[in-house]
Amino acid sequence: MVVGILGCLLVIVFVYWHYFFINAGRVRVANQSSQTVVRGHVQVCDRQFKFGTIAPGKSVAFRYRITSDSGYMVAVKLASGKELNAEAGYVTGGCHESDTLTITNSGIALSQTMCTLPFICGLSAMATKFGLG
Numbered sequence: 001m002v003v004g005i006l007g008c009l010l011v012i013v014f015v016y017w018h019y020f021f022i023n024a025g026r027v028r029v030a031n032q033s034s035q036t037v038v039r040g041h042v043q044v045c046d047r048q049f050k051f052g053t054i055a056p057g058k059s060v061a062f063r064y065r066i067t068s069d070s071g072y073m074v075a076v077k078l079a080s081g082k083e084l085n086a087e088a089g090y091v092t093g094g095c096h097e098s099d100t101l102t103i104t105n106s107g108i109a110l111s112q113t114m115c116t117l118p119f120i121c122g123l124s125a126m127a128t129k130f131g132l133g
Helices: 002-020 118-129
Strands: 024-031 036-046 047-049 059-065 071-080 084-093 097-103 109-110
Touching: 024 036, 024 071, 047 059, 071 097, 071 109, 084 097, 084 109
Parallel strands: 024 097
Antiparallel strands: 024 059, 036 047, 036 071, 071 084, 097 109
8 A cells, every 4th residue: 555655646746747847948147247148048948038128136037848959059248339149058959957148248158967867866855854765
C-alpha cells in the first residue's frame, strides 16, 4: 500500500516538475549603463520579447518555453541614440534556464546559470524527506 502511494506521489511530482520547470526559461535584461534604455527586444526560441524604457539600475524579465536549441539575440537603443546588438548564450531543452543579459555603456554581456534538472533535484529532496535516500 505504501509503495503504491509512493509510486503515485512520484508520478504526480514528475508531471508537476515537467510541466512547470523542464523546458522553461527565464531571461532578465538588466540596465547597468549610465543611460536609460529607450527600447529593445530579446529573441530566443523563435519568440521575440519587446520592451520599452528601462531606467539605469532597473531590469525587466521574460519567461519562455524552450522549444528548440537556441541563443539570445538582443538589440537595445539607449537615450543617447546609441544602439547595441549582441548574440549570446546557448539554450537547450531539458534544462531550466535563468539568464541575465546586462546592458553596459559599451555592450551587452550574458550571465548564464548552470543547467540544472529540477526534476532530479526534486526527487532527491523528496527521497531524503521520506527517508529513502
